[in-house]
Amino acid sequence: MEYKMEKPVHGVIGTEKYSCSIEWRNGNFISDEPAKTGGNDAGPDPFTLLLSSIASCTLITLRMYIERKGWDIPSIVVNTNMFKTIQGDNISTFIDRDIYFPYPLEAEKKNRLHEIAQHCPISKIIEGNTKVRTFVYHEEDIDKKIEYSNSDITVVWKPELCKHSGRCVSQLPGVFNLKTKPWITMSGATTETIIDQVKKCPSGALSFFYNKEEKNPPSRPR
Numbered sequence: 001m002e003y004k005m006e007k008p009v010h011g012v013i014g015t016e017k018y019s020c021s022i023e024w025r026n027g028n029f030i031s032d033e034p035a036k037t038g039g040n041d042a043g044p045d046p047f048t049l050l051l052s053s054i055a056s057c058t059l060i061t062l063r064m065y066i067e068r069k070g071w072d073i074p075s076i077v078v079n080t081n082m083f084k085t086i087q088g089d090n091i092s093t094f095i096d097r098d099i100y101f102p103y104p105l106e107a108e109k110k111n112r113l114h115e116i117a118q119h120c121p122i123s124k125i126i127e128g129n130t131k132v133r134t135f136v137y138h139e140e141d142i143d144k145k146i147e148y149s150n151s152d153i154t155v156v157w158k159p160e161l162c163k164h165s166g167r168c169v170s171q172l173p174g175v176f177n178l179k180t181k182p183w184i185t186m187s188g189a190t191t192e193t194i195i196d197q198v199k200k201c202p203s204g205a206l207s208f209f210y211n212k213e214e215k216n217p218p219s220r221p222r
């Protein structure tokens, strides 16, 4: 198992209604609730983010396909919205995706692009077998750690934060190997290579410090 994102999306909320600071790999933005639900509408609400995700994924998927085909289609427009129906205990959610091609386009190409749009990766996630796993960390769990050292650095592994994504094991098996004891062999690669790999741990289970420095590995959650 390997996480899709090298760096997790990181969200923090304080007491200001309902401004959430969302950090992604290359920046950050605010998510909020609209005024009617008590927020300040300072950024997209969670439903809007979901609909935005489908819209952008659809547009990118179509653009990539069009590029591969070499078709001349200067722009594409996608609108997304959602509603739900309730019948007894049965709640169904429908997401509508409307695709427009502002410039004239043959019906055959439109039909093909209609098919392609339905297979965009985010559509597949939403319509597929998706489970949301939720972990709550307690102070004592976060504090549990095991250390592995070479002459330069000490790698700190926090087992309770390890989501077993397997990224370290598959990418640097000479160091991270579940079949050996201990499972981290610090002589298996150069210090720089180990540092690079530690930085790729998606859950924060791995961190490191230089042996000459004070022990101060980053704590989670931030």
Ligand code: SF4
Residues within 6 Å of the ligand: 161, 162, 163, 164, 165, 166, 167, 168, 169, 200, 201, 202, 203, 204, 205, 206
């Ligand atoms: S330490 Fe990090 S990269 Fe390695 S298996 Fe655990 S979560 Fe994945």
